[in-house]
Amino acid sequence: MDKLKIGVIGLGIGKTHIRGYREHPQAEVVAIADLNANRVEEVGREYNIKRRYTSAEELLGQDDLDIVSICTPNKFHMQQSVTALGRGMHVLCEKPIGMNADEARQMIEASRSCDRRLMINFSYRFNPQAIALKKRVDDGALGGVYFARTVWHRRRGVPGFGGWFGRKSLSGGGALIDLGVHRLDMALWLMDFPEPEWVIANTWDALTAPVAEQIEKTFDVEDFAAATIRFNNGTMLTVEISWAANIEHYELMETRLYGTHGGLVHRNIPDKYEYEAELFFEQDGDQYDQKLSSTPDDVKSSMYYFVESIIENKETPAPAEEALQVQKLLDAIYLSAEKGEPVRVS
Numbered sequence: 042m043d044k045l046k047i048g049v050i051g052l053g054i055g056k057t058h059i060r061g062y063r064e065h066p067q068a069e070v071v072a073i074a075d076l077n078a079n080r081v082e083e084v085g086r087e088y089n090i091k092r093r094y095t096s097a098e099e100l101l102g103q104d105d106l107d108i109v110s111i112c113t114p115n116k117f118h119m120q121q122s123v124t125a126l127g128r129g130m131h132v133l134c135e136k137p138i139g140m141n142a143d144e145a146r147q148m149i150e151a152s153r154s155c156d157r158r159l160m161i162n163f164s165y166r167f168n169p170q171a172i173a174l175k176k177r178v179d180d181g182a183l184g185g186v187y188f189a190r191t192v193w194h195r196r197r198g199v200p201g202f203g204g205w206f207g208r209k210s211l212s213g214g215g216a217l218i219d220l221g222v223h224r225l226d227m228a229l230w231l232m233d234f235p236e237p238e239w240v241i242a243n244t245w246d247a248l249t250a251p252v253a254e255q256i257e258k259t260f261d262v263e264d265f266a267a268a269t270i271r272f273n274n275g276t277m278l279t280v281e282i283s284w285a286a287n288i289e290h291y292e293l294m295e296t297r298l299y300g301t302h303g304g305l306v307h308r309n310i311p312d313k314y315e316y317e318a319e320l321f322f323e324q325d326g327d328q329y330d331q332k333l334s335s336t337p338d339d340v341k342s343s344m345y346y347f348v349e350s351i352i353e354n355k356e357t358p359a360p361a362e363e364a365l366q367v368q369k370l371l372d373a374i375y376l377s378a379e380k381g382e383p384v385r386v387s
């Protein structure tokens with residue numbers, strides 16, 4: 042079988058995609074694109090990729106590509122994905138799926154009508170500790186889950202004043218749509234995507250607004266968001282996300298599920314991009330903590346699994362329909378914050 046030919050658009054996190062595809066023997070990144078010509082040349086040389094373009098449109102005009110990774114700022118996800126799907130390419134799009142749920146729906150519609158796959162890069166699903174926990178939850182280790190909490194806080198970790206992350210017109214929002222999308226997905230994925238009913242939320246820019254004003258940079262998104270979500274089965278989830286907060290840790294991620302038979306936590310080792318997983322339960326009147334000390338060591342990149350799902354004609358491990366569920370909650374959180382009242386999720 043010929044190798045699947047892949048294009049990558051946007052060469053920030055896009056470099057991780059290039060490396061991720063290299064894990065699969067049936068995949069080859071043959072084309073890259075970025076508006077920044079120096080970056081295209083640099084990455085092309087580094088990874089020995091010959092076809093180098095300085096616009097997404099040029100790459101999307103190539104008719105021999107099987108897959109394209111969309112790794113551009115959020116504003117461009119929908120249009121570039123829809124164009125790629127329409128030209129017969131399967132799409133691995135970075136998170137968030139789009140700027141809002143309407144865009145997500147248009148992308149899903151294009152994927153269905155063109156019969157091409159659309160996966161969203163919820164990369165934390167491919168974390169070995171998360172995979173181990175998901176298996177235990179699916180095997181019933183927690184019993185009935187009735188409450189969950191998901192958190193990603195940074196003490197000071199705003200991704201660049203003056204860049205696209207801080208401009209709502211390019212990003213769709215701040216810390217919530219950037220970091221929160223991962224932690225929200227992690228909680229919902231472990232909970233098996235219950236149907237949300239109500240959201241009450243607020244957002245703040247208390248720490249970033251004064252800095253942006255002082256250095257005269259555009260920054261019109263939140264640095265902190267908090268929400269409570271109620272699902273139609275009575276389960277609740279609380280969400281806390283920040284790029285900047287006055288706490289002791291520089292980077293703190295934690296997702297907890299509380300169940301009738303057991304509870305779990307997936308978290309980072311404070312300040313590091315290393316993770317641990319633990320289960321808590323009771324047996325014969327005693328309380329046990331069960332820490333995961335070995336995790337699957339054969340976990341591959343999300344790009345590997347995307348290629349595998351195409352070759353084997355099976356569901357992708359992070360389908361766009363699930364990303365739409367996440368996006369609907371992001372929209373509801375922003376709407377509740379704006380209106381100052383609870384909102385129904387539609």
Ligand SMILES: NC(=O)c1ccc[n+]([C@@H]2O[C@H](COP(=O)([O-])OP(=O)(O)OC[C@H]3O[C@@H](n4cnc5c(N)ncnc54)[C@H](O)[C@@H]3O)[C@@H](O)[C@H]2O)c1
Pocket residue numbers: 050051052053054055074075076077080096097112113114115117135136137162163164219
């Ligand atoms: N899955 C993850 O963990 C993860 C991590 C980081 C970023 N992301 C997502 O990846 C996307 C990109 O983020 P980033 O951190 O790489 O940003 P970045 O700013 O570092 O890189 C984006 C690149 O895209 C290029 N670009 C901008 N507009 C373009 C266009 N219209 N056509 C072609 N190229 C264009 C820029 O020149 C830049 O090189 C975002 O959606 C972000 O949310 C995901």
